[in-house]
Amino acid sequence: MVSLRGVSKVFPNGNLVLRDVDLEVRRGEFVFVTGVSGAGKSTLLRLLYGADQATQGTVMVDRVCLFSSEGHRPYRIPPRPLAMLRRRLGVVFQDYRLLANRTLAENVAFVLRAQGLSPAEIRRRIGPTLKMVGLTEKRDRFPHELSGGEQQRLSLARAIVNMPVLLLADEPTGNLDPENSLLVLQILERLNSFGVTIMMTSHDPYLVERAGHRVVRVEGGRLYDMR
Numbered sequence: 001m002v003s004l005r006g007v008s009k010v011f012p013n014g015n016l017v018l019r020d021v022d023l024e025v026r027r028g029e030f031v032f033v034t035g036v037s038g039a040g041k042s043t044l045l046r047l048l049y050g051a052d053q054a055t056q057g058t059v060m061v062d063r064v065c066l067f068s069s070e071g072h073r074p075y076r077i078p079p080r081p082l083a084m085l086r087r088r089l090g091v092v093f094q095d096y097r098l099l100a101n102r103t104l105a106e107n108v109a110f111v112l113r114a115q116g117l118s119p120a121e122i123r124r125r126i127g128p129t130l131k132m133v134g135l136t137e138k139r140d141r142f143p144h145e146l147s148g149g150e151q152q153r154l155s156l157a158r159a160i161v162n163m164p165v166l167l168l169a170d171e172p173t174g175n176l177d178p179e180n181s182l183l184v185l186q187i188l189e190r191l192n193s194f195g196v197t198i199m200m201t202s203h204d205p206y207l208v209e210r211a212g213h214r215v216v217r218v219e220g221g222r223l224y225d226m227r
């Protein structure tokens with residue numbers, strides 16, 4: 001599902017964040033990406049959905065090449081195939097990125113509308129998605145009426161409503177108390193049991209330990225397989 005070969009990332013200001021990193025993630029895996037603040041966890045995920053570009057190496061996601069420096073000239077995925085790939089990905093951010101003036105149901109519907117699905121298909125998908133994240137009763141509320149944990153679960157609903165093959169979750173439990181963190185983890189595990197590949201960053205050792213999934217660690221620009 002994910003293949004990084006010899007990937008380095010240097011920001012224009014000379015900041016070397018990833019250095020010759022290799023990573024293979026198989027379809028259906030659940031992988032935690034750990035490391036201290038500023039280690040490069042978000043940068044790693046951003047390379048996978050094309051929000052940022054590698055400087056060197058090869059980045060492949062679901063058999064699509066996003067970047068490769070192997071030819072005479074670096075290959076960068078053009079906007080159209082990138083948009084096609086992104087339809088198969090779900091992305092969750094720590095800061096939720098919800099639409100404040102739309103209800104929960106509309107927040108979820110928005111993603112599908114942007115993808116051109118019919119109103120009937122959109123209606124059909126909203127119910128099960130909100131149910132999965134435990135927000136069925138709140139479908140007509142607005143984001144500001146939700147707790148932090150509920151807002152994060154809504155952002156999760158938006159990421160999974162298009163049935164992604166790969167879910168990239170950047171600190172989805174970063175702002176949550178232990179109880180809500182566990183709830184988010186359980187939803188991700190349920191998705192994973194349906195075959196969705198999950199990559200999640202976290203600096204919560206308790207959560208990572210408890211979950212028992214594969215762990216990779218970003219440290220000093222390198223990537224280490226921990227478990």
Ligand SMILES: Nc1ncnc2c1ncn2[C@@H]1O[C@H](COP(=O)(O)OP(=O)(O)OP(=O)(O)O)[C@@H](O)[C@H]1O
Pocket residue numbers: 011012013015017035036037038039040041042043044203
């Ligand atoms: N656009 C940029 N230009 C220069 N440096 C950047 C840029 N974006 C990120 N960085 C630097 O790259 C490093 C890695 O950042 P990144 O956000 O990937 O870390 P992280 O491990 O996700 O941290 P956190 O856990 O705090 O979210 C940091 O030192 C950061 O300052």
